[in-house]
Amino acid sequence: MSDVAEYSEIMPLQRVSRPASGNPALTASVPARRAARCSSCTMRSICMPQGLTSAELERLESLICVSHTIKHGESLYRANDSFQSIYAVRAGSFKTVVMHRDGREQVTGFQLAGDSLGLDGVCSGRHSCDAIALEDSKVCIIPFHLLEVMCREVKVVQQHVHRLMGGEIVREATLMMLLGTMSADQRVAAFLLNLSGRLKTRGYSPAEFILRMTREEIGSYLGMKLETVSRMFSKFQKDGLVDTHGKQIRILDLEGLARV
Amino acid sequence: MSDVAEYSEIMPLQRVSRPASGNPALTASVPARRAARCSSCTMRSICMPQGLTSAELERLESLICVSHTIKHGESLYRANDSFQSIYAVRAGSFKTVVMHRDGREQVTGFQLAGDSLGLDGVCSGRHSCDAIALEDSKVCIIPFHLLEVMCREVKVVQQHVHRLMGGEIVREATLMMLLGTMSADQRVAAFLLNLSGRLKTRGYSPAEFILRMTREEIGSYLGMKLETVSRMFSKFQKDGLVDTHGKQIRILDLEGLARV
C-alpha cells in the first residue's frame, strides 16, 4: 500500500486570488478566474506545446484559468451543454460517457492528469458526452475561441491543437479495433497495458496502481458486463499475470499480458 | 434498377491541364497537378466552408489539386505512410482499415463523395490506417501544411478544419457506442440508417441504393462475422423492413429499422 502509485492530487494548486474577469457567461461556470501557472506544472510536458518562446508561453498561460475542484461524481460538463472551452486535467481523473436515447450509456474514455477533455464539442458547438470526475479533481479551463485566436498567430500552438485532435481520432480508432476484434480477456489486458503505459509516461509506476473506476465502468468502456471484467481479473490472477485486490492492481507479467 | 441511387461518378472532372509544380516530393504522389474547381463541384456544400469571400475561395482552390482516379481496390494511402495531405472524396467511395500486428484487421469507416480522408495522420505525422477505394474513385488533394497556413489567416477556414476533425471524433464515438452496446441486428440497422441518411444529404434516394462494400467489410466495420451480417439482412427481409438483392438495398420501413 505504501508506494502504490496514485494518479491524483499531483501538486498543490497556486492559490492566486484574483477577481473574476468581466465576462458573466464565462464566470458563471468559473467562479474564480485565476491564471494558470503552466511553467510550474508537472503536466506541462504532456499538455503544452514544446518550443514556445517565454513570451508565447506567458500569453498562453494568460488565457488558461484553473477552475475550482470538481468533486468525485460531479460533472465537468454534460452532453448538450454549449461548448465554450476545452480542459486539461491538472489532477485527478475523469470518465466521458455518451448516453443513448433508450437510457443505455457507454464510457468512451478515461482521462488522467495531463489529458485533454472537451474536444467532443468542437464540431456541433455542443458537447456530445458527459465528463464526470472519478475522484476529486482539478482542471485547467481553456476558452476555445481564445485558443483559436492564438492558433492563428502562433504556429506551434496551432500544430499542438491539431495534434491534440488528431490524437483523439487515433485513440478512438484504436478503441474501435479493440471493441470490434478482441475477446474479453484481450480487451481487459489491453486496458491494463494502456493504463500502465500512460501512468509510466506521467512518471508513476507502470506496474502498481489503483483503479479509480469501477468494474462496471471498465466493462462499459470495453463493451462487456462487469461480471465478465471481474472474471478476467480472476483469470489473470490465476495465471500469475496480475495481482489484484479490488481496485489495487499490480502487474506481474507485462509481456504475458501483451501476449493474451 | 433504373432509378437506383449510386454514390459514384457524380460529375465529369474538369480537365485543366497544367504542368506539375516544382515540388518533386509532392508531385511524386500527384502526377498531374491541376487546380480544383470547388465552385462548380456538387460536393462543395459538404466539404467546403461556408461564408468565404470569392478571393478566399479562389485561394483555397489554388492549394487543392485533383488527383488521378484511384481504381477499385487500390489504396489512396497506407498505414505508416508519411502524412502530407488530407483528401476530399470527389467521386466514388473508400474504406479505411487498421491492421493489428497479428494480421487481424478492422474497417474503421466508409467514406462517400464529400467526405474527408486522411486526418488520422495529423497526430503522429504518419497515417494510422489504409484508405482503399471501394470502386473507381477520385479525390481532391489538400496539402495539410498549406491548409494550416490558410487556417492561420482565414478564420472560417480554421473553424472548418476544426469542425472536420471534431466531426471525426464524434463519428468515432458513435461507432464505439454501437460496437460496445448494440446487438447484431441493431448494428446492421444502424449501419443502414446511417448510410441512408448520408446518401440523402448528398441528394440521393435514402431508400434505394447499392452497397459498395462486401458483407465481410460491413461485418468488419460492425464488429461481427460476415455470416451474421447476412443473417441480419435475411431477418430484415423476412420482417418486411428491407428488400435486398445482394448489394442492392431498398429500405421499406425506415421507422421500423430505427425501432430494432
Next chain:
DNA sequence: CGTGTTATTGAAACCTATCAAAATTTGTGG
C-alpha cells in the same frame, strides 16, 4: 461461359450475458 469471389443457410460449439447469492469494500453517522 466458366471460374473465383461473394452471399446465403444450417448445425454445433463457444463465449459472454443473465440471474442469483455471498463476500468484500466503501462511505457515513453516531
Next chain:
DNA sequence: CCACAAATTTTGATAGGTTTCAATAACACG
C-alpha cells in the same frame, strides 16, 4: 473509531447470441 448501510466485487449455474465450420447458391469478371 466503530458500526451499519450501501455499493461494489466475486463466483456459480444457466441461457442466449454469435461464431465457427461446412455446403450450396448467386454473382461478377475476364
